[in-house]
Amino acid sequence: MKLKTQKKTALKVTPDGKAMRIAMPRKQSEGIHHFLQDTTDQNNTVISPNKNDNTENGELYRNLIELSNEMVHVLSATGNIVFANAAWKKALGYTDEDLKTLHFTNVLEKGTEDYFHDNMPLIMAGESLKNIERVFVTKDGRKLFVEGNVVPRYINGVIVGAQSFFRDISERKKAENELKGRELFYKAVIENSTDMKTLVSEEGVFLYGSPSITKVLGYTLSEYVGQRGIGVVHPDDVSLLIGKTQQLKATPGKASKLQLRILHKKGAYRWCEGSITNLLEDPNVKAFVTNFRDITEEKHAEEELNQSQAQLLASQRIAHIGSFELYLEQVNEIDSNTLMWSDETYRIFGFEPGEVEVNNELFFQMVHPDDRGLIEAAIKKALDAHTIYSVEHRIIRDDGKECIVHERGEVVYDITTGKPIKILGSIQDITERRLADESLQKSEANLRTIFDNAETSYILLDSDHRIVSFNHQATEGFKRLMNKPLIEGAKFIDYEPEEGKERATLSYTKVLSGEHIHYEDNYTGPDGLIWYSLRLSPVSDNKKKIIGVLMAISDITNRKLSELEREKITTDLVQRNKDLEQFAYIVSHNLRAPLANIMGFSEAMNSLDELDAESKKQVLYGLSHSVHRLDNVILDLNQILQVKRQISEMRETVSFSAIAEDIKNDIHRLIQNENVTIKTDFSALDEIFSLKTYIQSIFYNLMSNSIKYRKPDEAPVIEITSAKKDKKIILTFKDNGLGIDLAKRGDQVFMLYKRFHTQVEGRGMGLFMVRTQVETLGGKISISSEVNKGTTFTIEFNI
Amino acid sequence: MSAKPIRYIVIDDDPHNNLSCTIAIKSAVNNAEIHCFTDPEEGLSYIEAEYAKTNEAISTVLFLDINMPSMTGWEVLERFKDFAVPVKEQITIYILSSSVSPIDQELALNNPFVADYIIKPLTKPKVLQIVSKSETRKVF
Numbered sequence: 001m002k003l004k005t006q007k008k009t010a011l012k013v014t015p016d017g018k019a020m021r022i023a024m025p026r027k028q029s030e031g032i033h034h035f036l037q038d039t040t041d042q043n044n045t046v047i048s049p050n051k052n053d054n055t056e057n058g059e060l061y062r063n064l065i066e067l068s069n070e071m072v073h074v075l076s077a078t079g080n081i082v083f084a085n086a087a088w089k090k091a092l093g094y095t096d097e098d099l100k101t102l103h104f105t106n107v108l109e110k111g112t113e114d115y116f117h118d119n120m121p122l123i124m125a126g127e128s129l130k131n132i133e134r135v136f137v138t139k140d141g142r143k144l145f146v147e148g149n150v151v152p153r154y155i156n157g158v159i160v161g162a163q164s165f166f167r168d169i170s171e172r173k174k175a176e177n178e179l180k181g182r183e184l185f186y187k188a189v190i191e192n193s194t195d196m197k198t199l200v201s202e203e204g205v206f207l208y209g210s211p212s213i214t215k216v217l218g219y220t221l222s223e224y225v226g227q228r229g230i231g232v233v234h235p236d237d238v239s240l241l242i243g244k245t246q247q248l249k250a251t252p253g254k255a256s257k258l259q260l261r262i263l264h265k266k267g268a269y270r271w272c273e274g275s276i277t278n279l280l281e282d283p284n285v286k287a288f289v290t291n292f293r294d295i296t297e298e299k300h301a302e303e304e305l306n307q308s309q310a311q312l313l314a315s316q317r318i319a320h321i322g323s324f325e326l327y328l329e330q331v332n333e334i335d336s337n338t339l340m341w342s343d344e345t346y347r348i349f350g351f352e353p354g355e356v357e358v359n360n361e362l363f364f365q366m367v368h369p370d371d372r373g374l375i376e377a378a379i380k381k382a383l384d385a386h387t388i389y390s391v392e393h394r395i396i397r398d399d400g401k402e403c404i405v406h407e408r409g410e411v412v413y414d415i416t417t418g419k420p421i422k423i424l425g426s427i428q429d430i431t432e433r434r435l436a437d438e439s440l441q442k443s444e445a446n447l448r449t450i451f452d453n454a455e456t457s458y459i460l461l462d463s464d465h466r467i468v469s470f471n472h473q474a475t476e477g478f479k480r481l482m483n484k485p486l487i488e489g490a491k492f493i494d495y496e497p498e499e500g501k502e503r504a505t506l507s508y509t510k511v512l513s514g515e516h517i518h519y520e521d522n523y524t525g526p527d528g529l530i531w532y533s534l535r536l537s538p539v540s541d542n543k544k545k546i547i548g549v550l551m552a553i554s555d556i557t558n559r560k561l562s563e564l565e566r567e568k569i570t571t572d573l574v575q576r577n578k579d580l581e582q583f584a585y586i587v588s589h590n591l592r593a594p595l596a597n598i599m600g601f602s603e604a605m606n607s608l609d610e611l612d613a614e615s616k617k618q619v620l621y622g623l624s625h626s627v628h629r630l631d632n633v634i635l636d637l638n639q640i641l642q643v644k645r646q647i648s649e650m651r652e653t654v655s656f657s658a659i660a661e662d663i664k665n666d667i668h669r670l671i672q673n674e675n676v677t678i679k680t681d682f683s684a685l686d687e688i689f690s691l692k693t694y695i696q697s698i699f700y701n702l703m704s705n706s707i708k709y710r711k712p713d714e715a716p717v718i719e720i721t722s723a724k725k726d727k728k729i730i731l732t733f734k735d736n737g738l739g740i741d742l743a744k745r746g747d748q749v750f751m752l753y754k755r756f757h758t759q760v761e762g763r764g765m766g767l768f769m770v771r772t773q774v775e776t777l778g779g780k781i782s783i784s785s786e787v788n789k790g791t792t793f794t795i796e797f798n799i
Numbered sequence: 800m801s802a803k804p805i806r807y808i809v810i811d812d813d814p815h816n817n818l819s820c821t822i823a824i825k826s827a828v829n830n831a832e833i834h835c836f837t838d839p840e841e842g843l844s845y846i847e848a849e850y851a852k853t854n855e856a857i858s859t860v861l862f863l864d865i866n867m868p869s870m871t872g873w874e875v876l877e878r879f880k881d882f883a884v885p886v887k888e889q890i891t892i893y894i895l896s897s898s899v900s901p902i903d904q905e906l907a908l909n910n911p912f913v914a915d916y917i918i919k920p921l922t923k924p925k926v927l928q929i930v931s932k933s934e935t936r937k938v939f
Contacts, residue, residue: 585898588903589896589898592919593866593897595897596918597813597816597920599920600820600919600920603823604823615822618818619819622814626815
């Protein structure tokens with residue numbers, strides 16, 4: 001005897017479409033039931049339950065049968081049910097009372113009653129029926145699939161009826177029917193499928209193909225059988241196919257999966273996925289078996305999906321924008337409400353998507369403590385005012401990194417009740433942007449500081465010459481000097497003085513075409529003369545396009561004044577040098593001339609005896625005269641040196657008319673003798689703040705000069721006038737005298753000991769003294785003259 | 800042929816110098832013919848008139864001042880340059896100046912018509928030296 005464990009079974013459909021039965025262990029709770037069944041002997045001796053058998057053995061069997069899960073019944077020879085165990089009655093729904101009148105054919109499915117009539121005689125003849133399947137009908141008409149054995153029932157060696165043992169196989173049957181249905185389905189699927197099956201020879205030539213090939217790729221059987229498979233494969237996939245085929249050739253029986261592009265008859269490639277199996281060594285096949293299906297649409301859809309998903313992910317990642325939903329089940333207890341985050345929101349908070357369970361409490365924990373109130377206030381305000389809220393705040397991630405986020409939320413309200421349902425929001429990581437902004441602001445601030453603290457005034461104009469910006473220095477400068485504040489947006493040309501507008505406009509145009517302009521000029525403002533340097537430079541944007549003009553204005557008054565001072569010093573030094581040269585010349589000529597005479601006369605004294613009386617007299621006179629002349633030269637030198645030292649003398653208001661009168665009085669005898677006419681006109685300006693002694697000396701020298709160099713046959717006329725021109729005092733001394741040939745000796749007029757007339761006595765001191773004095777007072781003297789017509793001296797003094 | 804100068808001309812605006820020159824020349828050369836001019840223009844006119852008419856050469860020494868108000872010595876030399884060759888050949892010019900400036904000396908010596916530069920005063924030894932130089936000098 002074998003002990004058999006009955007197991008529950010289940011059907012499972014494998015991925016390749018085959019149904020298979022697998023054993024399932026019974027559930028523990030049901031317990032494990034063993035049932036003894038002798039299957040070793042076909043003609044087995046079955047347990048014979050017999051009510052009349054009161055033996056201990058009979059009792060045991062009866063109990064076993066009664067408790068069995070198998071459906072057991074006993075038939076009389078005529079087919080009446082004389083016994084049925086508990087399982088039988090339970091399965092079929094009949095009671096013991098029912099059994100009294102129940103015939104076996106009542107239990108059989110309608111139309112299968114012949115089973116009883118056909119087989120009962122066999123049983124009665126001693127035969128057994130094995131593994132028969134029947135359909136029983138329950139009392140309430142349900143079908144019950146059963147399987148079992150039937151053996152004759154012996155009583156005292158005589159067959160009196162039949163004993164049957166059936167199991168309820170309804171479940172199994174149902175599954176089997178289902179399976180059958182599925183098989184049909186699969187069959188239909190396979191027959192109607194678009195799966196393309198081919199047989200390909202070892203050399204790669206099509207031997208056979210399924211009809212689906214024509215459906216999918218357009219080729220008829222005759223068109224491709226005999227052709228090489230490679231011929232329809234996309235060139236880029238040929239090497240893959242060859243590689244796979246080579247591998248497969250080395251491994252008979254194995255299959256290989258791959259995706260290929262295969263040419264449709266109409267010319268487009270279709271993506272196909274499938275497998276090739278090497279059955280070359282299978283005597284029944286002797287070919288590669290291929291099975292492909294068209295996946296072009298899937299492929300496209302997949303690609304599109306991948307692409308759009310990738311784009312979405314990328315854009316979210318790039319923008320660092322995440323979204324969230326905060327449900328408002330409890331308006332007053334926000335922390336207890338449901339919060340949902342998008343993947344990017346997790347990332348912004350430093351988590352992998354789904355890494356943590358999110359709630360509002362977690363969110364607020366991560367917000368920078370100083371910013372929590374800000375968010376709460378923003379949400380509250382949005383809820384109260386039914387508006388969108390937008391707030392920037394910091395979060396501190398678990399990794400310690402502090403991020404700045406921009407959070408924007410919108411409250412969604414219930415249409416009917418108007419109650420807030422949830423907040424839909426976006427959250428964006430703006431840390432980098434903010435840091436960049438901050439650094440930009442910082443650098444801008446730094447530049448502005450430099451800009452404002454510059455000594456130079458900077459004014460930025462746009463291409464329309466309008467003021468865009470200016471620094472502090474410019475503001476102050478324009479306020480102080482022009483009494484006109486700089487205004488952004490104003491046309492700068494309005495600040496230019498009327499006479500400078502044309503030049504300014506021209507300058508802007510030049511600069512806007514790329515030129516750099518620099519010039520220096522002066523301007524008389526309320527503080528006096530101001531020298532300034534003006535630089536105009538083009539301003540370009542980062543595309544090198546000129547968008548404006550940068551004006552840089554510097555006050556260079558100090559520099560300019562010191563430059564002018566330097567120039568004056570240089571001029572003075574040059575003059576001093578000339579004076580020194582002249583001094584050397586004076587020493588060598590004028591000092592030495594009388595000295596040479598003295599030496600000559602002294603020599604003559606040696607031979608005084610040889611001279612006549614007249615000559616002696618002349619020598620003595622000459623000696624005396626030369627000594628006197630020598631003294632004069634020395635006195636002159638002393639005077640010259642003194643003039644140059646008198647600069648420190650006090651200045652005072654000097655009246656030209658008064659001085660002219662004084663001199664006229666001093667030389668009235670000369671005027672009278674020579675019949676001199678002196679005309680003066682100081683109506684334009686009669687006073688100068690200057691050194692009186694110098695002005696006197698200048699007037700005296702020029703007036704006496706005019707008389708000295710008068711024409712012998714004409715009464716001298718001297719005209720002295722004053723005028724004011726360009727902040728300068730002009731004095732003119734005009735005479736009708738001999739005049740000087742300036743073309744010939746003009747450069748020597750004002751030089752010491754230069755004389756032009758032999759008929760008049762002169763030392764060549766007067767004009768030299770005049771020039772020295774005029775220049776010492778900061779003025780200029782010039783001469784215009786014509787021989788025999790007269791001379792005009794013009795003197796200019798700065799007021 | 801050597802020629803002893805027989806005529807002496809002095810052009811200088813300073814009459815005292817002219818007197819001193821006259822005395823010096825007279826003491827050095829007996830019977831010297833001396834002509835003094837304080838106006839250079841007059842001196843030039845004299846030369847122009849006197850030396851053009853003569854057929855016989857008169858060996859002459861001209862003492863010329865530089866620093867004169869109406870016309871400088873250099874201007875006199877410019878005018879002299881334009882005289883006829885026979886006139887010029889009779890006259891040997893010496894610059895007579897009070898200036899000790901080397902610039903003046905150099906300027907004078909660079910002039911082709913200037914024989915030498917003499918620093919004032921003109922004295923007997925200086926005249927004698929000039930005379931002796933003239934005697935050894937070849938005058939056509």
